[in-house]
Amino acid sequence: MSFLITCPICGRRSVHEFRFGAEDKGDRPFGEKVSPEELYAYVHERNNTLGLQKELWFHRDGCETWFSIWRDTSNDLEQPIQQEEICKRD
Amino acid sequence: MQTRLKTPTLRIDPESPIRFTYRGKECHGYSGDSVASALYANEVRIFSRSFKYHRPRGLFSLDGESASGLMQINRMPNMRAEQTLLQEGMRIEPQNVFGSPDLDLMSVVEKFSPLMPPGFYYKKFHKPYSLWPIFQKGIRKAAGLGRIDPDWDEGQYDALYLHSDLCVIGGGLSGMTAALCAADHGLRVVLLEARPWLGGFHDWQTRSSGTGQSAYQTIRSLAQQVVNHNAIRVLTNTYMSGFYHDNLITAVQTDTDNNLHCQNSIEIRSQSVVVATGCVERPLIFENNERPGVMLSECAWRLVRHYGIQPGSKAVFSVGHDEGVEAALDLADFDVEVLAIADSRHDPLPESLSARIRERSIPVYQGWAALNALGKTSVQGVVLGDLKENTTRKKTFSCDLLVASAGTHPAIQPLLLAHATPSFDKETGVFGVKELPPGVYLAGRAEGYHQDKGLEASGSLAGLQACHYCGKGRSEDVLKTEKELNSLAGRSNPSKIVRAPAQKNNGAGHKNFVCFDEDVTVKDIRRTIDEGFDAVELCKRYSTVGMGPSQGGIPGMNLPLIMGEYQQKESGDVLPTKMRPPLQPTMLASYLGKKFQVEKQTPLHVIQKKSGGQFMWLGKWKRPRHFTAEEHVPFEVKAVRNQVGIIDVSTLGKFRIYGPDALNALNFLYVSDMTTVRPGKLKYVAMCNEDGCLIDDGVITKIGTDDYYFTSSSGRAAETLAWFRYWTREKNWEYNLINLTDTLGAINIAGPKSRKVLQSIVDQVINNEALPYMGYQEVSLHKKFRAKLLRIGFLGELSYEIHAPASSLQSIWEELLDHGRSQGIAPFGLEAQNILRLEKGHVIIGLDSENKTTLSDVGLGFLWDRKKKDCEAIGIPALRLTENQEGRTKLIGFEMSHSQKVPPDFSLVVDQEIRGHVTAARHSEVLGKSIGLALVEDRLAAVGTSLQLYAGGNKDACLQARVVKTPFYDPEGKRLKM
Secondary structure: OOOEEEEOOOEEEEHHHOEEEEEOOOOOOOOOOOOHHHHHHHHHOOOOOOOEEEEEEEOOOOOOOEEEEEEEOOOOOEEOOOHHHHHHHO | OOOOOOOOOOOOEEEEEEEEEEOOEEEEEEEOOEHHHHHHHOOOOOOEEOOOOOOEEOOOOOOOOOHHHEEEEOOEEEEEOOOOEOOOOOEEEEOOOOEOOOOEHHHHHHHHHHHOOOOHHHHHOOOOHHHHHHHHHHHHHHOOOOOOOOOOOOOOEEEEEEEEEEEEEOOOHHHHHHHHHHHHOOOOEEEEOOOOOOOHHHOOOOOEOOOOOEHHHHHHHHHHHHHHOOOEEEEOOEEEEEEEOOOEEEEEEOOHHHOOOOEEEEEEEEEEEEEOOOEEEOOOEOEOOOOOOEEOHHHHHHHHHHHOOOOOOEEEEEEOOHHHHHHHHHHHOOOOEEEEEEEOOOOOOOHHHHHHHHHOOOOEEEOEEEEEEEOOOOOOEEEEEEOOOOOOOEEEEEOOEEEEOOOEEEOOHHHHHOOOOEEEEOOOOEEEEOOOOOOEEEOHHHHOOOOHHHHHHHHHHHHHHHHHHOOOOOHHHHHHHHHHHHHOOOOOOOOOOOEOOHHHOOOOOOOEEEEOOOOEEHHHHHHHHHOOOOOHHHHHHHHOOOOOOOOOOOOOOOHHHHHHHHOOOOOOOOOOOOOOOOOOOOOHHHHHOOOOOOOEOOOOHHHHHHOOEEEEEEOOEEEEEEEOOHHHHHHHHHHHHHOEEEEEOOOOEEEEEEOOOHHHHHHHHEOOOHHHOOEOEOEEEEEEOOOOEEEEEEEEEEEEOOEEEEEEOHHHOOOHHHHHHHHOOOOOOOOEEEEOOOOEEEEEEEOOOHHHHHHOOEOOOOOOOOOOOOEEEEEEEOOOEEEEEEEOOOOOOOEEEEEEEHHHHHHHHHHHHHHHHHHOEEEOOHHHHHHHHHHHOOOOOOOOOOOOOEOOOOOOHHHOOOOOOHHHOOOHHHHHHHOOOOOOEEEEEEEEOOOOOOOOOOOEEEOOOEEEEEEEEEEEOOOOEEEEEEEEEHHHOOOOOEEEEEOOOOOOOEEEEEEEOOOOOOOOOOHHHO
């Protein structure tokens, strides 16, 4: 396993500079009515996707930023940004 | 020893002879020889014995494609004789030999070969199971490779990390052309070549290259151009070992520094890659096709042309490609009597070749191939036969050299490593790949071109394509070269046959070796398929074909064809097995690289070392455990309790956070109430994770508007920034967090006399009113240094933490020692600190807590602000859920029944079962008893409960202890506020 990851600040760099932060499941369920089960599922349960997955990475040996990328878990390679992401940025 | 032939293409230097020993006997070679060529010149014909049957094996290829040439060189096992350069004084021994290679006692094994079908280890030796260890010993001995010498000479293993625009694999004509073309367009190029020199297969050819020079002269001047080019880095003796995602190439450079114990491990991250690996020869498969004396055409040819060695006196050629015929003609000019050339192709040879054959009146058998090699330990003759069906025409020749080859096959292994899907080209009968990964280009013979013009044009094209991929060069140039290449003669048509048909043989494939490393024959493969292992990957694993040291080098491309033929499938339905790195056997030492152990040192490292500090690892840090001797520890403890001591606590995490949302971030990350943090006061706070487990504690103070200074535990310092940013990543909060851990050093001065000593260097007043317990003050020291004073009480005495710039810390340390001498000041280490904090019952996170220990479990529940709602800080819901949960593990203090008996750390708390463990226990002199902390099940946590501590040894020999309240020392905390 040795691929490149695009950091939004530093650009494409070797994966060894980054720390993996599990799949990006969006924001933590907030509010006062979150059940323990819901919270548990958010914290501990993983979808373990085969294929395209949105995931969090931390540029440990660089700018120390958290960001999300889309990556195909079947071949390890980062995929170009998804449409919904582009909408979100606009 | 043979006298070497004089040919202009020699790669040895006949002027500089080299002495070496083989089996203790003195031999001679020349500088530039490989171990294999030198041995061959010294009349060594049997190089080794095969893995399973102990059949004799000799020189077969010069590029290390089979295990036949593995030897013990200078005590290093499994060195490839073909690829190891000969050096003065080398000691060479054969391996896997009982007796000598010429007369091996284990060769009798072959007589029993019918009893050893594929998988026979699994079938025969496991019943009864108790006998297996005996069999195992015998089999390991008989089927071994080299012997590891425990006294091996340690070498140098360096790592190179290169970044390039283009990485060219293979330094032949097209590889060099691609490199030059790309470098001229401004690309930075790295070129890898496995042999010690550039040139590829042109390097030994004397035919005219059409420019008035011979092919070898042209290629050598081209090589000079490449080496001299500023933008090309050439790495020879370097084989590619792996091809990873996004064009990361790994390679190993051997024989660096002329020492075979030295290897460089190389990693190249390249934008684009040109694979110009050329071709490997496919062995022809026939009866006894691996007898010493049978060799590939390139091997025989290079022996003459590169090393000046005559490979034999009477030779028969059974080849399937034009270069094989050329080799025969060239050898004929060096006094090798070529008795016959069998060409497995049916089409007639090109006129240029047939004319030269007629001149030398060598009989040619078109559509024929070798069926059987005769002779017991070396070739003494050969049976050639007609390949057409329904004929039994045969002819026997007596000879001492049989050059056998089924033609060439593109070396596509690098592409298979890069996850390209293999495909079969029906027209040429070879395997290629369907689609190249982005930025990867194929050139030269690996792509199927064989004429010089095609090689050159395909090299240029690949170079230009790489330029284009890297954003340089013009696309018109690419199109123009592409057109030029397409206008040239098509790819050559090598022979499709890999195996002489079985019906012509007596043994039906019994001694037709497909894999030389593991002694796997055609018959073994058929039997494997019959047993149900009919997919290529299964067949490989069960029959072990291609699983030996050559990593599928020789059988890799033949196995699918043999399987397809037997299974009567369309050729191309069975594809080669998956390739995995390393492509060639690689020493573990070169993977390990240089042994570095990185340690972090505090600003006080040097001065503490001078004072006799005995250092220990603490995470990445080196910190003094104690000063002078172990027995000195009670003295250090006493100094703190009675007078004053100082300890280096620079490893503490130190942070500043500021900005309009700094308080929001703090409040969200910590379970404590951060709104009550005041200037000049310290607040003790705790941080939990989502499970409510304690991950960090520290103190915090306010140093300005929306501006805070806080500490974290040493182990957590590196993590804090990532943790803050992780949890606030979606919040758009405006704050800055600065890690000051390495910028500021820290000293803890503790003991009843600490204020007196400290006051003598601090310019401001720091009495009990100005700086009370849990107070914070910024001060100056001797008007020279600025420092932060934090009055805390981790060790249970009056004490101050001094946080000051790292550069000033050593001076402060010296000043404190100077001014404290009259007060009996002593530096102390981690062991004394451990005893002191234990007496106070203070928790060290990670030592006294586990991953599942919550804030309440360690008794720090008071740090949790109950008014916070579930969503207001990380860990609150879990804290609420687990607070009154039964069956949790709690941290308790205990006292030993016997005051002098101390259980070792991590002793178990037991009754009938394990109920917990001791996290730390020490003898306390000030209390006159032995005390400790333990994590135990909650039903044993009540004060007064007796505990049994198991400290190893006899299971009845448990130590007795009793749960008591903490802190053990000064429960009212009076000494902190003195």
